[in-house]
Structures are given as structure tokens and as C-alpha cells.
Amino acid sequence: MEMLGSGASAMADAPDGSVRPDDYRAFLEAKVPVAERSGLDCSIDDVNPILLAxxxxxxxxAVQGGRRALFEAFGLGKTMQQLEICRIIAEAACEPGLIVAPLGVRREFLRxxxxxxxxLHFVQSDDEISAVLEGGPREDTAASLFLTNYESVREGxxxxxxxxxxSLDEASVLRSYGSKTYQTFLPLFESVPYRFVATATPSPNRFKELIHYAGYLGIMDTGxxxxxxxxxxxxxxNDLTLYPHKEDEFWLWLNSWAVFLQRPSDLGFSDEGYDLPPIEVRYHEVKTDIADAGADKHGQVRLMRDNAIGVTQAAREKRATLSARIEKAVEIVRSSGDDHFILWHxxxxxxxxxxxxxPEAESVYGAQLLDTREGIISRFAEGMTRLLAAKPVMLGSGTNLQRHCHRAIFCGIGFKFNDLIQAIHRLQRFQQPHPVIIDIIYAETETEILRDLQEKWARHNELTARxxxxxxRYGLDHAAAANEMLDRSIGVTRTVESGRSIAVREIGRRKIAVFADAVAEGSSLAAAGRLIGVNQQRSSAIFAQIRRDLGWQAQ
Known part of the structure; x- marks a missing residue:
């Protein structure tokens, strides 16, 4: 097999009438997906010096990009970064800014x-916003910053x-609202000039989530x-598989509008104070009466309970094994001395x-008043209470609880990996002084659910590392990544193979097969009149049409 030059270089010697190589290259470069800069000029000196390097x-x-994603590990300071991004842009535009976040992190943002x-003004209605903006001289209120919760936007x-x-903080919580809400929520922001999203767990296991973020930012249409x-x-x-030949291009494209940061040294800065504590995960299987299988929907009696595989079966097992799982959680707490615990349920x-x-456990739940809920969270975060019971969907995102607690118990498991990993990182985060211990309780009929979670966890770690x-490699110089994406996305190496059985292109008595860029190769063939089965007049007409379609003029 002969390895010849690229199709583009072969075009340089093509006869008159062929597609011009420079124009063709420019046409291909314009099709490569790279996030454009649509922000404001901003230097390090424009940022509050309180922030770390x-x-x-x-x-x-982010301010320079105008529409960017901050996918940073837990504890790297996304809250302060979002506040500064919004402040700089709001002051430059003399227009208000908004941060949308889960209710559980209101305390952190205000602090x-x-x-x-x-x-920063916490609001839950347009009337409250208007009251602030109209409550003083425009020069004092125009660039005001507001904080609200996702429900206030979702409910109109x-x-x-x-x-x-x-800026959408902890946007991964949108998954809990269901796919329909997810798809209708993000387009509400299409008229906002500058948009940002921040979360520690953009799931690489869920490609569609990353695509939705790109759509929200206006980087690329979801479809x-x-x-x-x-x-x-x-x-x-929703079962998506990356095309193998598009894999590198996809991750480089993602890198053109999102920063995936696991530690400061990823950007060349010191990791001092950013040592992630070790984690120990302990699994506890509780036995269940598998003979108590009941009957199926047709009344046929089952011999024994099956493993829970689907959502319906998982819900059934969760209720059937509730007492055994809570008993195990109580046993762990009572055998652990004075350790503080979060009990996730x-x-x-x-x-x-x-x-x-x-009885000493304090619980947070949806029916509570917001101030009551925040009081309970604050007491636990400050070490004033020992036990806190909460749902990951409510308290699992954004809240910092690591100062006085290094242990958590999951009183059950489910299919939602994001809930699991977010809840774990309320404790395993930078500035946690102790090794973290996580106890996960599951029934023997839930082994398939556990295996699914563990596989998602492994993929999450693998793709986050990527x-x-x-x-x-590139730091925040995404132009370098874009150049590599151009090289990876454009052109193919021109390969020629010859043999008696091959009848694709004939040069004299020699028959060869050519693997190359079809337009580049075809252009040279058209000018030479060598398209197989097509006379010179016909081949010239074909490529003349191509040039007209692309807006090129023959030389």
C-alpha cells in the first residue's frame, strides 16, 4: 500500500477548473465546531483580589468568553467565581444579573x-425584583445582582x-425535574446576552446533559x-454512543467552551490547601425474605422475589426492605461513638x-418553611447538632457540611448516580480535615442497582480524568485546542492501493483504489477527465455544479 500526500496537497497541481485548495480548506474550517468568544475584555486585575489565583x-x-461552563470539583470556589463573573458583566452593561441556584445553597451565596x-438580593418573584430596581437612583440599582431558586423560574x-x-448554579439538579422540564427550562434564557452554567458533576455518562448545556449557552443547537x-x-x-471517529473532536469541542477543573495545579497554580481527603466506602447488604414474592399482575404466584432491575421493581424493594435498612443505619450510628452523621434517604x-x-436527629424536608430548614442546616454545619436526615435531591447539591462531619449513611440506593455523588461530596471536598467514611446500605435484591451505580461511578472517574x-495540556488557551481540532477534523491521509481485482480508477494499465477526500480527489479527476464510467464532459459538469453550490468561481 502506498501512502501519498493529502488530497489537499495533490490539488495544488490540479489543472485549471478544479476546486481551489485554499478555498476548500477555508470551507472545511468554517464547519469545525469551535465556541466563539462573545464576552467582554477582562484581565486578572479586573477580578476581586480576594479570590485565589x-x-x-x-x-x-469566562467573562471574555461570554457564554461558558464552569465544571469544577467540589470546593474550588464556583460560588465566588459566579458572583464575580456576574458583577463584572452587570457593572459593565449597567444592567441587572441573576444567579439561579438550589434553595439549599442560599446561605453560601449570601455569605x-x-x-x-x-x-446580593434573594428574590422569588418579578415584583420583588422591580421593588429593588425601582427603590433608588438608577445608577445605584441598575447593576443589581439577584439570587433565586430554580422553582421560581420554572413556575414562571x-x-x-x-x-x-x-448563571445557573448546580444545574445538574435540573435532571430531577424530568426530561420535559429540562428541555423547556433552558430555552427560557435565549434572550439573555451573557450566560453561564456551573456544576461539579456534569455527568460524562449522560451526553445529552452536556448537549443541553451547550444549547443553553448558545454554543450549538441541541439537535x-x-x-x-x-x-x-x-x-x-436517549441511548447515545459517540461515533468513534468523532470522539476526539467532541472532547476538544467541549473543551472550547467548558473548563473541567479538578485541582488548581490543572491550570499551573499551587495545590496548597487543596488536598482532597481519602474516602472509604463501606457496603452493607441486608437480608430480605425472598420467599415473600407475592403474585404477578396475572395472579400467578411467584416462587421467590427477583432482583430489582427496573424502576418499578426498585421502588417495590425499597418499601419492602425499609425496616431492615433503617435498623442497619441505627446500628452504625450507635456503634460510632460521637461521630456526626448525615443520613441520606x-x-x-x-x-x-x-x-x-x-430522636436526636433533625430532619429537613419540603414542607418546612425556608428559614426553619436553613436553621437546621446551619446548626449541623456549625457542629451544634450531631445527626441530620435529608434527601439528596433537596440537600445534596452545593451545601458545605464538611467542617464538623466526615461520615454519611445512605439508607438506601437508587439509579440516580448524580444524587449519590453530589451527596457524597457534601463531605468529601477540599478543606475536609478527616478521612471520609461512607456507609451504603442495600438489600440483597438490589445488587443489580448497586452494580449499575458502581459502573457509572467508574465511567465518571474515567471521563473526568480525560x-x-x-x-x-491547553490550560485556558482554547485557541490551541481549536487548532488541534481543526487538524483532527479536516482531511484524510490519501491512501492508494493497486491490484488486478481493483477497478476503481485506471491509469494506463494500472488499476488502483484511492481513499482520500472525495471533493479534493474528485476535483483533480474532473479536471483530468478520469472519473470512472463518466466522460470528461460529464465529469467537468459535475464539479462545475459543486463549485456553484459552494459559491466558488473557476480559475
């Missing part, structure tokens, strides 16, 4: 805003279009991204069982 670098990069000297109480800059990068499973919805019946078995390697 890596935080200031990310803030400047960090006060540290930065930013007046706040219209995002009135803001010049919006276009799915078609460009992914092969779909016609038998299973999913069901209200589990919460009530925890409260009955451990993105970290990219940020270490």
Missing part, C-alpha cells in the same frame, strides 16, 4: 457575596429575559450536536422511621 484566571476567561462586598414567577447576565457527534439506538430512547416513610429510631488531561 485559579479562581481569578477562570473568572477572566460569599458579603465577603466580596456585593449586595421570574422572567429571565429582563437580565443581561445569568445539531446530537446529529454531528452521536449514533442513536433506534430501540432505546429518599422516602418520607424512611425519614419518619429515622426520626422514630434516632477532561482534566485536556485542561492540563
Amino acid at each position: 485559579h479562581q481569578r484566571a477562570v473568572v477572566a476567561w 460569599d457575596a458579603a465577603m466580596l462586598g456585593i449586595a 414567577k421570574i422572567q429571565p429575559g429582563r437580565f443581561t447576565v445569568v 445539531q450536536a446530537l446529529t454531528r457527534f452521536f449514533q442513536r439506538n433506534s430501540e432505546k430512547a 429518599d422516602l418520607e416513610d424512611e425519614r419518619r422511621a429515622i426520626e422514630a429510631s434516632l 477532561m482534566s488531561e485536556l485542561i492540563r
